[in-house]
Amino acid sequence: MHVILFAVFAVFCLAGAINLLVQTHPINSALSLIVVMTSLAVLYLLLGAEFLAAAQVIVYSGAVMVLFTFVIMLLNAGREERTLGSRVARVIGLPAVVAILAVVATVILHTQGLGGAAMSQGFTTTEELSTVLFHELLLPFEVTSVLILIAILGAVALARVEGSSADDAERTGQ
Amino acid sequence: MDLLNQSVPLSWFLLLSAALFALGIVGFLLKRNIITVFLSIELMLNAVNLSFVTFAHQWHAVKGQIFVFFVMMVAAAEAAVGLAIIIAIFRARGTLAIDRIDLMKR
Numbered sequence: 001m002h003v004i005l006f007a008v009f010a011v012f013c014l015a016g017a018i019n020l021l022v023q024t025h026p027i028n029s030a031l032s033l034i035v036v037m038t039s040l041a042v043l044y045l046l047l048g049a050e051f052l053a054a055a056q057v058i059v060y061s062g063a064v065m066v067l068f069t070f071v072i073m074l075l076n077a078g079r080e081e082r083t084l085g086s087r088v089a090r091v092i093g094l095p096a097v098v099a100i101l102a103v104v105a106t107v108i109l110h111t112q113g114l115g116g117a118a119m120s121q122g123f124t125t126t127e128e129l130s131t132v133l134f135h136e137l138l139l140p141f142e143v144t145s146v147l148i149l150i151a152i153l154g155a156v157a158l159a160r161v162e163g164s165s166a167d168d169a170e171r172t173g174q
Numbered sequence: 175m176d177l178l179n180q181s182v183p184l185s186w187f188l189l190l191s192a193a194l195f196a197l198g199i200v201g202f203l204l205k206r207n208i209i210t211v212f213l214s215i216e217l218m219l220n221a222v223n224l225s226f227v228t229f230a231h232q233w234h235a236v237k238g239q240i241f242v243f244f245v246m247m248v249a250a251a252e253a254a255v256g257l258a259i260i261i262a263i264f265r266a267r268g269t270l271a272i273d274r275i276d277l278m279k280r
Contacts, residue, residue: 002180002181002182003180003182006182006186006187010186010190013190013194014190014193014194014197017193017194017197017198017217018197020197020201020210020213020214020217021197021200021201021204021205026207026209026210026213026270029205029209029210029213030209030213033213033216033217036194036217036220037220040220040223040224043187043190043224043227044224044227046182047187047227047228047230047231048231049227049230049231049239049242051239051243052223052227052239052242052243055243055246056223056246059246059247059250060216060220060246060249063250064216064249064250064253067253067254067257068209068212068213068216068253068257071209071257071260071261072209074261075209075260075261075264075270077207077209077270081206081271081273089203089204090203090204093199093203094200094203097196097199097200097203098196100196100199101192101193101196104192105189105192108185108188108189108192109185109189111185114183114184114185114188114232115181115184115231115232116180116181116182116183116184117181117182117183117184117187117228117231118180118181118182121181124230124236124239128236129236129239129240129243132236132237132240133240133243137240140244144244144247144248147247147248147251148247148250148251150251151251151252151254151255152254154254154255154258155254155255155257155258156258158255158258158259158261158262159258159261159262161265
């Protein structure tokens, strides 16, 4: 059953990723990335990471991808132009990708002592996770909240229209 | 019956992660739309997260999962800032094609 579950969702993952590359319209690419992320959530569940499976669906396929689709629709992004792109990327980049993939796959296949995954082996509960997170790693957790606050401020500052309403009103008033 | 109870080898998860990462690089190199390039980066982040979770399962280590949690938080912040930059670029240049955003090449 686990093997079948893995096979189905691994195929979903790969099909979504390939579809992301093949589609020319950004909205189709974004929707196929949602398929990849949701299938990954199922695979996390198979690996016993219940909290991460929930967070993957909520944070990634929920929040982040909504942001992406929102921006794609806001900018009215059309079909992408098919150009061959940079020659360096094609001549050096693609063979390098194949080489890296081959090396990594060989190493993985020759690694001894890797175990197996089955749901019956039990989950890492959210309780265990939060015990470590809030006892040993409290400072990094709090620093992350500062990072997100700064990111929000940066996003607002970047996306704001230069010299928008308030500034204009001031200038015209003088 | 044997197939029903069999556990999935962890190397399969690692191979899937490597394949997703490679597809992410290919998208990053070949796609010509700035939003799709950004989507490919997200795909690579997800592939790395999968191998983190796999190794956390292998070593029964909770910290691997916490690392993924932090990667998710940073990726959310990165997506917000990155998309704001894309909006700013679109306002300034009126295009999303990365071939036309070439001011620094000239």
